[in-house]
Amino acid sequence: MTTLLETEALVFARDLIRIESVNTGVAAEIGDGETRAARYVQERLAEAGIASELVEGRPGRGSVVARLRGGDPEAGGLLVHAHLDVVPVEEKDWTHPPFGAEIHDGHLYGRGAVDMKNYAGTILAVARHYAREGIVPRRDLVFAFLADEEAGGVWGAGWIVDNRPDLLAGVTEALSEVGGFSVPLTGAEGDDRRAYLVATAEKGVAWATLTARGHAAHGSRPTPDNAVVRLAQAVAAIGDHRFPVHRTEALQRFFDVFGEARGLSFSDETLADDIASLGFVSSLVDASTRNTVTPTVLGGGRKTNIIPAEAFTRVDIRILPGQDEAVRDHLRDVAGDDVDIREGRWWPATEASVDAPLIDVFQQAIAEQDADGVVVPYLLQASTDNKHFARLGIHGYGFVPLRVEPGFDVFSQFHAADERVPVDALLFSARVTERILRTA
Incomplete structure (x- = not known):
């Protein structure tokens, strides 16, 4: 039976998808979609008695921040964030309306279904669940629903760090995209054990x-x-x-876990072939092995x-830590x-510990819903708003839990036509995220 938490996560994700908060990166082309989405979030929080603050880096570029107090005043706060903007669409390439939030064959379709209105809806539902049930999380939780991530986060996360760091007082860690989705661990026929990837590091991004x-x-x-x-x-x-291969801590941990599960060495001599054997995961991992510069x-x-x-x-330059x-x-x-x-923007890479206690929390929460699931650190070849929060000394992790069928490549849904997420994966996400935020 679907719980109210799960029902609300799905409803909120669908409602947010229907708000066209498209971010083209060109100021003159951007309307007030982000602020409309932010107001929707603020209204749902207010219904549950949760106070929040809406800020605009520029008119129409709205973000919402709310804080739930935790039970351990000695514990550093946890920032949980999702961006409310989405990339543009070519509607002719879509089978279903990109802003219709329609459900077909068990999948929720729409721009933002994975990137990342699914998680915005989920953490909104979790916050309301805590308020409704009187649940006090272990540590302070700061929920942030942000503008402008798809164009670098200048008017969302970056603006908050520069102008309203008080909203993040006491925060030591952050949780957001890109990770948490399941991938086949062994690849062996009949062995459906899953790895849930957690981004403990992100490449830096620069333009020149x-x-x-x-x-x-x-x-x-x-x-x-x-x-x-x-x-x-x-x-x-x-x-x-x-560029030469550079084995970061996160990359090596990924190699260690997958190497043991698949009987691969990931040595310098076999690296290319071993990565290629990972199937659709290979492109994700290969891009994290070295710096890249792309005209x-x-x-x-x-x-x-x-x-x-x-x-x-x-x-476009992507830089390892x-x-x-x-x-x-x-x-x-x-x-x-x-x-x-001539250098333009230059945001350094971020890197957090692959052995942090928070990763144990991820593992425990996953195990409650998937006994065979294994949480595995990796290095994200892209960047998220965590790069801005890192300037305040906040260690960022990417973990939006989604249990999907073995052949479903979650990462390929980012910015794609017919972007979609399995509905049962979104409900799984709500259950696991609730457990993580309650005990982190």
Whole structure:
């Protein structure tokens, strides 16, 4: 029988999906969807007698923060956060309406079903459950429902850290995306044991612009310092370059657990083949083994018969913990002396302990619902709002618990058409999350 907690988690997730809080990253294109979603959350909290504060980094970019007091005043607070914005959609690519929150064949469809209105609905339901039942968690819980994560979190988490750190007073750890979803542990036929991945570290993210300069000239008279040619050579070199493997603590723990379960060594000699044998998990793990620099935007001349004076490329950089200067040095070496590098945003990686007591809490909560489930640390190749909270010394973890069928790749749902989550996985998430937040 479905409990009220589970029912509300599903209802709230569906209601939030129906609020079109699309974040294009372009200020002029963004409406008030995030604030409308924030007001919805605030109203549901108020119904349960939970006080909250709505803040706007900019008009329409609303976030809501609420605190439930815990029973142990000596314990550091736990920040539990979910973002209310979603990425844009191409509606023609969807089988079901992206903002319809429809349920088909046991799956909830909609933008945000996994990223991450499912978790926003879940933690909202948990907060109301505690208030309704008079449950006092072990430690202070700060619930944050945030704007702007999909464009870097500048007007959500980043703004709160810079302008309202008082809302996070006493917080020592944070819990949010991306992790908690189940993947096959052994891959052996008939063995359906599951690993639940917890992100104990996240790659840093940086953006830079590389510019090559030369002399403008007529296209009929080639020059030796053609900016387009110089840039093309640098882009090709960057594309061909492979950074060395760097075994972070989180990556090595993943290798240790999966290696034992699957009979793999993950040695330097077998690493590529061993990772490839992990199936759909392989792309997630492979990207976490090394730093990456990816050219994403190219620009130069406007007229075919004019050699432009300069050409540029923008690159997306993902950095392992402690590797910032190594990446800068590599980028300068690979790009060459003829190309200028201008850094834009540069957010360092985050890293928390793979042996923290909080991970034991995750394991205990999972075991109550899945006796064969094993919680396994890993390094997230992307970044979340935890990068902002890290500036306050808050250690972030990614764990949104979802038990899914063996072939369902949760990570592939992020930003995809027909984004969906199994309804029974969302109800599982509500049960496990309630246990985690009560005892963490």
